[in-house]
């Protein structure tokens with residue numbers, strides 16, 4: 001890849017885990033009744049055919065990794081587990097009371113924070129509580145995120161027995177200096193141990209998160225990290241670009257400053273080095289951030305055009321309705337988004353009043369729904385088409401015009417009423433989406449709100 005292209009198209013832009021992206025959700029938020037009625041509508045349209053997905057946010061971590069941009073709460077007090085799980089189960093009950101029949105669950109994903117902060121017993125109580133009010137859909141997929149430092153064999157065994165077959169471990173980087181700076185000491189042996197246990201127990205997909213662009217990271221440390229990763233051969237690798245967003249309240253990025261970060265040029269080199277090595281090891285770049293072995297369902301999902309993207313990133317299957325449980329979780333009914341209260345205290349207080357605890361969201365307009373379709377097509381299938389009437393919109397010619405330069409650079413190929421991205425354009429997929437993002441185009445933010453695209 002020519003460095004000049006990476007340089008040219010490395011601009012601040014959304015990650016498109018939703019459209020409209022969160023900063024462009026309706027300022028007044030979503031009316032509570034609009035969320036409830038669209039969630040019911042989506043449930044009625046899809047529960048019997050594909051089932052629904054559940055995302056559960058488990059926000060606690062024992063110590064703060066100072067690079068982290070997730071919604072988390074740091075504590076060593078494990079007596080927080082029980083009350084939190086009880087609140088999540090109460091929230092689930094509020095949803096079940098809305099629905100006209102038992103939910104059929106296709107997917108459960110436990111994210112965080114650190115799901116393995118919770119004891120195996122409490123995780124079992126949580127999952128059994130969720131499943132007691134539901135049936136399980138055919139071809140279900142249960143997955144969880146885990147921190148290698150606090151994952152025990154018992155965690156893995158318990159979750160396996162509950163139906164979980166995929167997990168993902170945060171690794172980030174193995175270099176001692178990087179680990180010290182981000183306050184995350186995590187030797188290779190620890191990651192190896194949890195990976196070996198997972199395989200022994202029978203997990204079919206073991207994934208790892210790596211990050212490029214961290215403080216003090218060098219080409220040498222990336223090479224070393226990927227060489228170590230090679231020994232464990234995860235089925236999937238998320239290779240995230242470090243998002244430096246210290247202006248976002250509450251993320252707590254500290255202990256280093258801009259001077260400790262690689263320059264834009266160096267960061268691109270880290271990405272290119274990692275990408276090349278992963279390619280040589282047999283990983284295929286799925287889209288932004290994700291690599292998978294050809295044996296993994298995520299690779300197969302590309303071929304069958306089943307790849308989907310949501311708030312957790314890329315997934316190999318999709319349901320129309322995703323209910324987010326727990327503090328800060330985002331739900332998606334296709335027609336609308338809703339986000340839960342962002343602090344544990346507010347979240348708990350509202351659930352205890354018997355109210356579904358959403359605090360903001362967005363009801364998609366007819367135009368939003370069309371653009372959402374195009375952005376998902378581009379992010380997941382690297383192509384889109386406006387041939388069908390329901391995918392036409394008045395501004396399409398302006399969108400095409402905005403992509404002319406990318407076309408000249410060989411990053412977009414137009415055909416009759418559609419476009420395709422060649423393989424070399426995959427790192428730039430966000431830039432192509434930005435040409436379709438009518439919300440962003442009409443309301444260019446005055447201050448920086450997004451991280452860089454590369």
Ligand SMILES: C[S@@+](CC[C@H](N)C(=O)[O-])C[C@H]1O[C@@H](n2cnc3c(N)ncnc32)[C@H](O)[C@@H]1O
Pocket residue numbers: 061067068069070111112113114115145146147148169170171172209210211240241242243244
């Ligand atoms: C919830 S954590 C994964 C589970 C567990 N808490 C852990 O850290 O091992 C989600 C992942 O998001 C990624 N992440 C967090 N903050 C990030 C940032 N500022 N930029 C890029 N990736 C980030 C990390 O790779 C991290 O593993």
Ligand code: SF4
Pocket residue numbers: 060061063064065068069070072112113114147170
């Ligand atoms: S990276 Fe994971 S363990 Fe570290 S603070 Fe973030 S969520 Fe917690």
